[in-house]
Amino acid sequence: MEGGGDSFGSSTAPLAWHDFLERMRQPSAAEFVKSIKSFIVTFSNRAPDPEKDSAAVQEFLENMEGAFRAHTPWAGSSEEELESAGEGLEKYVMTKLFNRVFASVPEDVKSDEELFEKMSLLQQFIRPENLDIKPEYQNETSWLLAQKELQKINMYKAPRDKLACVLNCCKVINNLLLNASVVSNENPPGADEFLPVLIYVTIKANPPQLHSNLLYIQRYRRQTRLVSEAQYFFTNILSAESFIWNIDGESLSMNELDFQRKMDSARERLLGLSADSENQDNQANLDAQDRKSENLKANRNSDARLSMKDHVQGSGQDMRRDSDVTVDGKPVERVQSISDIEKKGAAELLNDDELNKKFQEYPFLFARAGDLTIADVESLLNSYKQLVLRYVALAQGMGVSPETTLAQSSQPPSDLVGSEEPENVNDNEKSEGISKTSDDVISENDRPEALDIKTSEKMTQKTAVDPNDDLEALKDEAPCQPENA
Amino acid sequence: MGCSSSVPARSTGGLNTINSDASSATDSKELRAKLVLLGDSGVGKSCIVLRFVRGQFDPTSKVTVGASFLSQTLALEDSTIVKFEIWDTAGQERYAALAPLYYRGAAAAIVVYDITSPESFSKAQYWVKELQKHGSPGIVMVLVGNKADLHENRSVSLQDAKEYAEKNNMFFIETSAKTADNINQLFEEIAKRLPRPTES
Secondary structure (H helix, E strand, O other), X not given: OOOXXXXXXXXXXXXHHHHHHHHHXXXXXXXXXXXXXXXXXXXXXXXXXXXXXXXXHHHHHHHHHHHHHHOOOOOOXXXXXXXXXXXXXXXXXXHHHHHHHOOOOHHHHHHHHHHHHHHHHHOOOOOHHHHOOOHHHOOHHHHHHXXXXXXXXXXXXXXXXXXXXXXXXXXXXXXXXXXXXXHOOOOOOOHHHHHHHHHHHHHHHOOXXXXXXXXXXXXXXXXXXXXXXXXXXXXXXXXXXHHHHOOOOHHHOOOHHHHHHHHHHHHHHHHHHHHHHHHHHHHHHHHHHHHHHOOOOOHHHHHXXXXXXXXXXXXXXXXXXXXXXXXXXXXXXXXXXXXXXXXXXXXXXXXXXXXXXXXXXXXHHHOOHHHOXXXXXXXXXXXXXXXXXXXXXXXXXXXXXXXXXXXXXXXXHHHHHHOOOOOOOOOHHHHHHOOOOOXXXXXXXXXXXXXXXXXXXXXXXOOXXXXXXXXXXXHHHOOOOHHHO | OXXXXXXXXXXXXXXXXXXXXXXXXXXXXXXXEEEEEEEOOOOOHHXXXXXXXXXXXXXXXXXXXXXXXXXXXXXXXXXXXXEXXXXXXXOOHHHHHHHHHHHOOOOEEEEEEEOOOHHHHHHHHHHHHHHHXXXXXXXXXXXXXXXXXXXXXXXXXXXXXXXXXXXXXXXXXXXXXXXXXXXXXXXXXHHHHOOOOOOO
């Protein structure tokens, strides 16, 4: 993208981020490091108050950017270098403050749950026609690419990186619309075409905590950088969110009764699944415990079992959000979702005496991070790609959208083994607390790439990498990690 | 619709967002203006902008995708340079409630109707009222009757539209995105009407 997209594309390229860290390690940056740390500590010690928090961060970033301009190691730098220093600072500060400010008040958490639930109901019956998407622009298969971009939003902590997920999603949609307009000899698509598709894609993608993610970008992306094209597309996703909150029969050109009926049956379907899956969870857990004392003696195997158990519980969680609505245990029409099938399979596996054999062909499943050699990386990566492609293809074949659990469980191996909460990617403690298996170099990949539609293949290999590890130099200085506060 | 199908070109801009913010403060001759497009779907909102952007600019400039956001720089005779950032909005009825998110902070609004469609003219009047109530104070509003090339199918008279615009203190013009008639005049007129920075 250009305009707003220009600064967007170049200024925190991996090299720029690296450069920022390098300069921060220079002795002449000591004063900056001190102010940054002291800001983070002071901030972390206050109780959350979104408005004040946002104002404090915006002001701090502004002041620091001013200070960079006048002092070594940035004095005399070009505007571009100063801009990327500003981006680096924003990323560093917000990565540190993420746990403290993201979804930090109960209202936001509640809105997240409500919005997630509404979209998980709507996505079961909404059709492109309901939103005025003309037939020549309908292309649900390709829209999956846009959904994937939006679903990456929870893999990142920096506001800019989250915003990039939104913009990449918009970019994919724009490309698809443009292609469709050329093919069908229509005028180049404008907002009449764009917004409805964005709404549709958002509902289908239904990324967890969308509301908090958008608020977070709005509050903590430096205001002078949320302008122009970036601001336009960000406004579009805000407006998509607003539209979704207010969806009723009329806004989908449906009879209101009809709409309610569809929502109810979607809810029943979800509840049916969740009631069912909870039973299965319990059963699986019991079984797992019984068996633990019995046949599976090797530690490695119980590791595998544990992580599988976590996985089962993790994927059950999403569904359980509905459980405060009364469950009458009505028998409802069953439509199997991926997690449903997955849970069934997992429960069966745990009952299977041949469990060992089943996993024999997957050598890495029982490996620990320390067992791996550099030479393993390539074959591990290949296996991973195959796995993802198969999973996505199966999901597509089942006609359901792949859930993010796969992406989440594809985090660095330490997470799979050590984490109790595989469903929570945002958990900062995890990446802080666990022995650092990934080194600095990896973080050069940790920003959403400027999108090229052909990267769809690439998309599946991207993993969330935490920038935290980069700041050894800063961390060494004083005992001031915000997480300790 | 009256909008040719070749791929639009647009300003490369070249300004880093932060730079342009900083420089607009120092260089009083450059104005940045957010301009929002309102009007029923199918009246040719995005075509007008595409025609403006494509007609003006160096064909070697980068190609962009879509026409929902475009920017274009216009140099006026008094040597003021206006950089328009043009925000398109979805015109379908079901999205009407979202418009305030888009026109918030806009320096100018183009309200477009199709001269062959009376419904689109009523819709335009609805937007004018909306903007009067909720738009930024001092927003420059322009009424545009598009598809003037289809005058044999005209169903909104020039006179009616003119009177309506006068009553509401709006500049009024009929355009054809297809033939490019009056397109540049439209944007030049808006540029002239934008409030200038007070200092100098």
